[in-house]
Amino acid sequence: LAIFSPLFLWLMSFGRDCLLCVAGGQLAGMLCFTPTIASLSLYLVSEIPTQLQYTSIALSYNIAQALFGGTIPYIATAIVIHSSNIVAPSFYMSGLAVLGGGSILLARLPRVRRMHQNLEQTMNT
Numbered sequence: 534l535a536i537f538s539p540l541f542l543w544l545m546s547f548g549r550d551c552l553l554c555v556a557g558g559q560l561a562g563m564l565c566f567t568p569t570i571a572s573l574s575l576y577l578v579s580e581i582p583t584q585l586q587y588t589s590i591a592l593s594y595n596i597a598q599a600l601f602g603g604t605i606p607y608i609a610t611a612i613v614i615h616s617s618n619i620v621a622p623s624f625y626m627s628g629l630a631v632l633g634g635g636s637i638l639l640a641r642l643p644r645v646r647r648m649h650q651n652l653e654q655t656m657n658t
Contacts (some may be wrong), residue, residue: 534565535630541565542623580640580649582656601629 544558581589609622639645 534569535627535634537561537565538626538630539620539623542620542626546619576637582653584656585652 541558541562544554544561547554577590577593578586605622605625608625612621612625613619
């Protein structure tokens with residue numbers, strides 16, 4: 534997603550000149566985005582203790598959607614206005630994808646693992 538977002542937006546930028554390009558960009562974006570969401574659900578369920586899953590997953594997912602997904606139209610519009618490059622908003626999307634990947638890598642650190650185990654022990658007592 535981080536790598537191909539600019540390509541997808543470039544395909545969609547053809548607009549009425551090439552409807553097949555627009556459809557291809559949309560379809561390719563969906564095909565890349567869907568496995569990301571599916572694996573995110575599995576990851577969250579495996580990382581969060583059972584007693585906290587509903588609340589933790591709901592809060593983390595919805596807050597992230599509100600902060601990042603909800604502001605994307607405004608940020609993308611501002612980027613296009615201040616830049617002459619119509620593909621520039623895709624770099625913001627790529628940056629968010631890299632941020633998400635980095636957070637998954639940070640979750641694998643030993644210190645975070647110990648915090649997770651301590652939380653699980655606390656919940657089981």
